[in-house]
Amino acid sequence: MKNTVTPQNTIVGYLGPEGTFSHQAALKSLKDHICSYTFTAYPTIPQILYAVEKGDAQLGVVPAENSIEGSVNITMDMLAHELSLFIQNEIIMEIKHHLITFMTGLEQIHTVMSHPQALAQCRHFIQQKLGHATLVETKSTADAVHLLGPNKKGLAAIASHDCHFRYQVPILVEDIGDYAHNQTRFLTVSKFPSQSNHTTKTSLVLALEKDRPGGLYDVLSEFAKHNINLTRIESRPAKKELGNYLFFIDCQAGSDHPGFAEILPILQDKTVLLKNIGSYTTWPAACTCQKLHMQNS
Numbered sequence: 612m613k614n615t616v617t618p619q620n621t622i623v624g625y626l627g628p629e630g631t632f633s634h635q636a637a638l639k640s641l642k643d644h645i646c647s648y649t650f651t652a653y654p655t656i657p658q659i660l661y662a663v664e665k666g667d668a669q670l671g672v673v674p675a676e677n678s679i680e681g682s683v684n685i686t687m688d689m690l691a692h693e694l695s696l697f698i699q700n701e702i703i704m705e706i707k708h709h710l711i712t713f714m715t716g717l718e719q720i721h722t723v724m725s726h727p728q729a730l731a732q733c734r735h736f737i738q739q740k741l742g743h744a745t746l747v748e749t750k751s752t753a754d755a756v757h758l759l760g761p762n763k764k765g766l767a768a769i770a771s772h773d774c775h776f777r778y779q780v781p782i783l784v785e786d787i788g789d790y791a792h793n794q795t796r797f798l799t800v801s802k803f804p805s806q807s808n809h810t811t812k813t814s815l816v817l818a819l820e821k822d823r824p825g826g827l828y829d830v831l832s833e834f835a836k837h838n839i840n841l842t843r844i845e846s847r848p849a850k851k852e853l854g855n856y857l858f859f860i861d862c863q864a865g866s867d868h869p870g871f872a873e874i875l876p877i878l879q880d881k882t883v884l885l886k887n888i889g890s891y892t893t894w895p896a897a898c899t900c901q902k903l904h905m906q907n908s
Contacts, residue, residue, distance in 0.1 A: 627652020636797035698889030712767035724755035725769035810865030837870030
């Protein structure tokens, strides 16, 4: 029996608390009907994904890839190995990190707190300006801001402008990231494939039967034969013995691409694992406001 879940009863999980880049991505990707969704903060990425898998949340917004630090491995590994979830859309966010603190000078700061990715993306600034400070990892950038207070001397956080605004903590130094064009790709996932008729991208996970010369080329060449452009190829350990890998592939082909239906059975024959984790839309065309068709027995 089919049950249609509309935005009016859709819970959206994001990496909280409010003010994180994940929270901003969730608000932006669902902005057309934002008042119809219930946004719920989760403390970790796995908890978001497990909540969607169990049905406690109908959508989850998680980071998947950063232009500086690369893939968010926990997201990709859980989608590949542990869960049966599908990507509904993707949104790419510009990331700007700021040094947020109640202190009025860098020399007053003895501890800098933030998410590990944010600390890594501000490595040069920290080394040059705050080499004397202790670095403390937190579950999110907003969590770090939560630990600040007017009476807590020597503490600073690296977080977004939204955190500064939401929690009314001053910015001491703006835009401290190591690179000017820092972007993060966020995915909105659910238990069910996208119902959009105009998907533009597909993510696949595949594994080869054995390591042999030309094995990967034999698979990838099929995309060129069917006029499908690849935008990302990445290998990750298959969680078995050394030398076994899964390949993550993103291609510019939605479910209605003329070559996509043809290539799937070919890939199935040439691999020992082929997992389609979603055909979806990309920002600015992305919109998860379409109805999610859920199967209830």
